[in-house]
Amino acid sequence: MPTTKPDVLTALFPDEPDLKGAAEQLGPGAIPYLVELVNGPDLHLASRAALLAGWLDSSGSVEVLERASTRSEPAVRVAAAVGAGKLRRPPTHLVVSLLEDPDPGVRKWAIKSAAHVRGAEVNERIRQIADSDPESWIRSLAASHKHGADSGFS
Amino acid sequence: MTLPLSLKAFIQAPGCFHSRCVRIHLKFLKEGSGLNDSLRKMRLVFKTADIGVTVASREYLSGPAFDSLLDLDVANGVTITAEMEQLFSNRNFVVGNDVVLYFVRTLSLGAAGLATRSRGVAMLEFWTSGWTLAHELGHVLGPDHPTGEQCSSPPCAAPISRLMTGCGTACIEGMATLTPDEIAMMRSSPFTSPCGQ
Numbered sequence: 443m444p445t446t447k448p449d450v451l452t453a454l455f456p457d458e459p460d461l462k463g464a465a466e467q468l469g470p471g472a473i474p475y476l477v478e479l480v481n482g483p484d485l486h487l488a489s490r491a492a493l494l495a496g497w498l499d500s501s502g503s504v505e506v507l508e509r510a511s512t513r514s515e516p517a518v519r520v521a522a523a524v525g526a527g528k529l530r531r532p533p534t535h536l537v538v539s540l541l542e543d544p545d546p547g548v549r550k551w552a553i554k555s556a557a558h559v560r561g562a563e564v565n566e567r568i569r570q571i572a573d574s575d576p577e578s579w580i581r582s583l584a585a586s587h588k589h590g591a592d593s594g595f596s
Numbered sequence: 597m598t599l600p601l602s603l604k605a606f607i608q609a610p611g612c613f614h615s616r617c618v619r620i621h622l623k624f625l626k627e628g629s630g631l632n633d634s635l636r637k638m639r640l641v642f643k644t645a646d647i648g649v650t651v652a653s654r655e656y657l658s659g660p661a662f663d664s665l666l667d668l669d670v671a672n673g674v675t676i677t678a679e680m681e682q683l684f685s686n687r688n689f690v691v692g693n694d695v696v697l698y699f700v701r702t703l704s705l706g707a708a709g710l711a712t713r714s715r716g717v718a719m720l721e722f723w724t725s726g727w728t729l730a731h732e733l734g735h736v737l738g739p740d741h742p743t744g745e746q747c748s749s750p751p752c753a754a755p756i757s758r759l760m761t762g763c764g765t766a767c768i769e770g771m772a773t774l775t776p777d778e779i780a781m782m783r784s785s786p787f788t789s790p791c792g793q
Contacts, residue, residue, distance in 0.1 A: 448750035455751035455764035457728050458707040493706040520667045520702045547667035579664040
């Protein structure tokens, strides 16, 4: 049965939504509605749409996360960074843009999500953050992830 | 000279009105705008269980030590993460079985709120409004979501009144309700006690 917008809204509406379960239940047919919701005025739904797109990990997920990553509201961009970490292979350009976000909370989650990315560009950006991010706790977080990058990725 | 109690002090005074009370502490890493309405709703629905809610303290947690917790890693919502442990360690003014409600910017699970009953705490996103605060305090005191509950599609198509609904408290119209079983569970929770104690 095709996924409908009401189905997607029902999955996103609870106070404690089960987004992993919703992804399994709804499938990639939810993506067009997530694109709509991530651009919408309800920030709760926009954030959850980004997270659900990450759990879906389908071909349309990146578009949802890209849109979330460009919202002006930091809380939605944080959701984009968390959602990117749910993808098996987050695209480098998305992770790099999130690593360069002005909000430290977005950078925090982008660093965590970058652990899933193999590539010199992301590794270099992590090293730069570890060396020169204005927030000391972000520098520490990046440094702890830099070790993984040093040993595992190239 | 002894001054009469202000209305606010009278309402918040422990021991008044109810046979059981719960003391809560509000700790803000980020404060939203809907808090007063949420507190009012929480008191209203807990009053139906003859449980009084006293806000024992409000504290604003800011500075570098808290910046890293603003967007909190809550993993799957069941496991207690290192960040949650760090947050829960902030217990100024908390005594005995008081409940602590922490307000952050985002929870990584996408939840508006999450309760960790074993610790007597709940975490809420700052933009939380309506009945969510009462819902999470309800979880801390015992009740889970109703078993076998079917959520309507679209949401809110069928009327919802139960505070502990798993379909979204935003769908509650009018006054939220508690079942007798939920009330009994909450009143026997270790986090409630006879008022005035």
